[in-house]
Structure formats: C-alpha cells, structure tokens
Amino acid sequence: MSRTATIPRHDVTGHRRIFHAATSAAAILILGWWSWYSDPDPDFIEVMRNPAAYAGHEIKIGDEPILESVEPGFFVVNSCGFRLRVSGDLSPDDTGHFIYVRGTFQPAPPGTPWNGLVESARYRVARGRHAKIWISVIPTFWVGILLLRHFRFETRRFAIEERCPPDPLHLDC
Amino acid sequence: MPDLVTHLASGYVVVLPLRDRTALRLMLLAGVLLPDLLTRPFYIIFPGTYDFVMPMHTPIGYAIACWLMTQLFSDRTLRNTAMTGLLTGGLLHFAADSLQKQLLTPYLWLFPVCRCEAHWGLFWPEAPLRAVPFMALLIIVIHWTQFRTGRSRRRLSLNC
Structure with missing residues (x-):
C-alpha cells in the first residue's frame, strides 16, 4: 500500500x-x-407606489397574482395585495387560479376599487399551478430523506460526510 | 418549470447507470430539484423577490450556488462528486425547463453576460402535470429495482 x-x-x-x-x-x-x-421591465411594486409615473408603460404582473373576479369585458387580478382591473374575457370558472398578465398600465380613476387598469393585455390562466406547487413538495421530501439516510453532518468539522463511505480504508486515494 | 416529480423522474432515468456510485447518484437527484428549490419558495412566499433570487435559476448563478453548498463537504473527493452531481442535475433541469413556453418570466440562460432569452416553447409549464402518475410510477420502479440490486450486492460483498 x-x-x-x-x-x-x-x-x-x-x-x-x-x-x-x-x-x-x-x-x-x-x-x-x-x-x-x-x-x-418596471418593478410591479414600484409601479403601484407611483402609478402616475408609469401611465402608458407596459408592465408584467407575475408576482404570483390570483384571478379575483371575472366580469363581462374585464377581470380583477390581485397581486401583492394590489387589485388591478384587466380588460379581457375569461370564464368565471377561472376565478381563484394563478394568472399572468402583460399589458399597458393606466392609473385607476379616483373612487374606483382598483389600484390600476391594464389594457391591451396578453394573459394566461395557469390552471394547475396550485397542484403543481403542492405535488412538488413530495419529491423534495423524498430526496431529502434519501440524502439524510446517506449523509450526516459532522458538527466538529462543520462538514457533511457519508454515513457509510464506499471505501472505508481509503484505498482509492 | 415542469413539476418536481417530472424533474425527478428525468433524474432517475439518468442515474440508472450509476448504481455503484450512491453519492453521485443522490447529488444528481438533488441537483435536478435544486434550481427550483433555491428560487421558487422565496418568491412564492415573498412575492416581489423574484429579481433577487432569479440568478440561481440560471446556469452561472446555479453553478456558484452549487460551489457554495459543496463547501460543506470537507472531503475533497466527496466535494468534487457533489459538484459533478449537482451541476449535471442542474443542467438536466434547465434542459427540461427550456422545452416549455413562457409568457412573463423568460429563462435568461446567459445571465449575467446578457439578458437574452431562449426556449423551445413546446408546452405550457402546467402541461406535464398530466404525466405525473406515470412519472411517479417510473420513479418507484427505478428506485425499487436499484434498491434491490444494491441490497443484494451488499449481501454478496458481506459473504465474500
């Protein structure tokens, strides 16, 4: 040796x-x-803080927005606690699903229950995203268990080590 | 992103030939999930943090994050194995992600060099959900057969 x-x-x-x-x-x-x-692209929160400055700008509403309600000719999207009226037609069945919107922003007129208006919008309802998020928890735990079974944390060296190294004699050094 | 069950199934298919290298196999399986685990929980729980965590879902940012994580391995060989597994898994993850369509959040594969985006646009991110039962079955079958093989090999080596 x-x-x-x-x-x-x-x-x-x-x-x-x-x-x-x-x-x-x-x-x-x-x-x-x-x-x-x-x-x-302008930051959505920044747009909501200063709506007048972003009138006519194209914005993206992608911070996990939820479709709050559907009315004839428009729908209401809730993102980060802000409610936006988006022009477009959707089915009431889509209410409660995640939705992604890109369109031209306009400040909401005073006295309306919205924080802004979005026109000329392209949008997509992400049906199944809730399920996708929750289903993804299972493989995370599964791989976590596999890793915990194979590795251990050695506090003295502050290092992760294999519980059972493949070659305990280190003959492959 | 496709769901993590689909990502994990793609990882299980790739680790099939690595039966004798458990550490590499596990690191690759972890690497297949990590790009999403390093980013999604943050901006799902705290909307508005997308820009800050997005770099870890790009190849360069992910490689740096892997380098950071592998510093927890004191054994140099194991550290290299972990880096190889995590990077290979991550690349597999990015390859699967590049197949899907995007409306808002493009994948910036060359970030921070440039913000140019590219994807194949074959399906929407939620479409692979239909295949989850099949993918789960694939994972169970591959894991079960590998576990059986590993156990029988260990038994053989003990007998030697």
Missing part, C-alpha cells in the same frame, strides 16, 4: 472552504443585485 493511502482526504484546516464559501456567497448577492438593477 502506498503511503498516500493513509492521508485523510478531508481538508483539515477548512480555511480554504471558508474563503470559497464567502466569495461564492458574495458573488450570489452581487448577481441578485445585478438581476434587480438590470431588469428592463
């Missing part, structure tokens, strides 16, 4: 791990900021 086979394979100091973790965490934060900063 070669001498190298007896050397533990783990990074003993961990300094390099800390450095890599810190730099990658910083990189993720910078990417998040850049994503927000470089987005060409």
Whole structure:
C-alpha cells in the first residue's frame, strides 16, 4: 500500500472552504443585485407606489397574482395585495387560479376599487399551478430523506460526510 | 418549470447507470430539484423577490450556488462528486425547463453576460402535470429495482 493511502482526504484546516464559501456567497448577492438593477421591465411594486409615473408603460404582473373576479369585458387580478382591473374575457370558472398578465398600465380613476387598469393585455390562466406547487413538495421530501439516510453532518468539522463511505480504508486515494 | 416529480423522474432515468456510485447518484437527484428549490419558495412566499433570487435559476448563478453548498463537504473527493452531481442535475433541469413556453418570466440562460432569452416553447409549464402518475410510477420502479440490486450486492460483498 502506498503511503498516500493513509492521508485523510478531508481538508483539515477548512480555511480554504471558508474563503470559497464567502466569495461564492458574495458573488450570489452581487448577481441578485445585478438581476434587480438590470431588469428592463418596471418593478410591479414600484409601479403601484407611483402609478402616475408609469401611465402608458407596459408592465408584467407575475408576482404570483390570483384571478379575483371575472366580469363581462374585464377581470380583477390581485397581486401583492394590489387589485388591478384587466380588460379581457375569461370564464368565471377561472376565478381563484394563478394568472399572468402583460399589458399597458393606466392609473385607476379616483373612487374606483382598483389600484390600476391594464389594457391591451396578453394573459394566461395557469390552471394547475396550485397542484403543481403542492405535488412538488413530495419529491423534495423524498430526496431529502434519501440524502439524510446517506449523509450526516459532522458538527466538529462543520462538514457533511457519508454515513457509510464506499471505501472505508481509503484505498482509492 | 415542469413539476418536481417530472424533474425527478428525468433524474432517475439518468442515474440508472450509476448504481455503484450512491453519492453521485443522490447529488444528481438533488441537483435536478435544486434550481427550483433555491428560487421558487422565496418568491412564492415573498412575492416581489423574484429579481433577487432569479440568478440561481440560471446556469452561472446555479453553478456558484452549487460551489457554495459543496463547501460543506470537507472531503475533497466527496466535494468534487457533489459538484459533478449537482451541476449535471442542474443542467438536466434547465434542459427540461427550456422545452416549455413562457409568457412573463423568460429563462435568461446567459445571465449575467446578457439578458437574452431562449426556449423551445413546446408546452405550457402546467402541461406535464398530466404525466405525473406515470412519472411517479417510473420513479418507484427505478428506485425499487436499484434498491434491490444494491441490497443484494451488499449481501454478496458481506459473504465474500
């Protein structure tokens, strides 16, 4: 057996791990900021805070909006607590489903129960999105259980290790 | 995104030839789910955070997130295995996502280099739900056969 086979394979100091973790965490934060900063579409919350400034702008309502009600010729969408009247025809059966809307924004006239109007809208009712979200919980737990069965967290080294390494003698070093 | 059952089924098909490499297999299965798990819960629970978490659903941002997570493995070999599995799974996830249509939230595959979007537009994101029973059956069959094979191999090695 070669001498190298007896050397533990783990990074003993961990300094390099800390450095890599810190730099990658910083990189993720910078990417998040850049994503927000470089987005060409107006932020929906910003539009709602200052509706007059965005009159005539095309906006996207995609922050998990719900179709609140359907009336002849228009429907009402609720996103982040803001209610928007969108011109278009939908079936009342679609009420309660997620809906995605893209269209031209206009501030709502005073005295109306809406926070804004959306015209010339393209929209799509995401029927089944609720089911998709809840169904997706099952594989998450399933893979989580598989991972917990195979790996364990070693608190002393602050590291994840295999519960039963495939080669306990490290002959494959 | 297709639902995570469909994503997981695609992962199970890919890990079929990796019977002897449990760590790689599990990391690949985790990687198939991770791009959505790193982003969706945040902006479903906190609408308005989409822009901030979106980079982790792009190949470059996801690779950096994987690099961060794999720093939890002190064993260098295991860390490389985890990185390989997570990246391969993530690529499989992005490949499946690129097949679907998008109205609002395009997939920016080259972010942060550019915000150009691309997708095949074959089906709407909710369409694979119809195939969930079949996908679940596929997962059960593959997992059961692999588990059986693994157990019988362990028994054989103990006898040696």
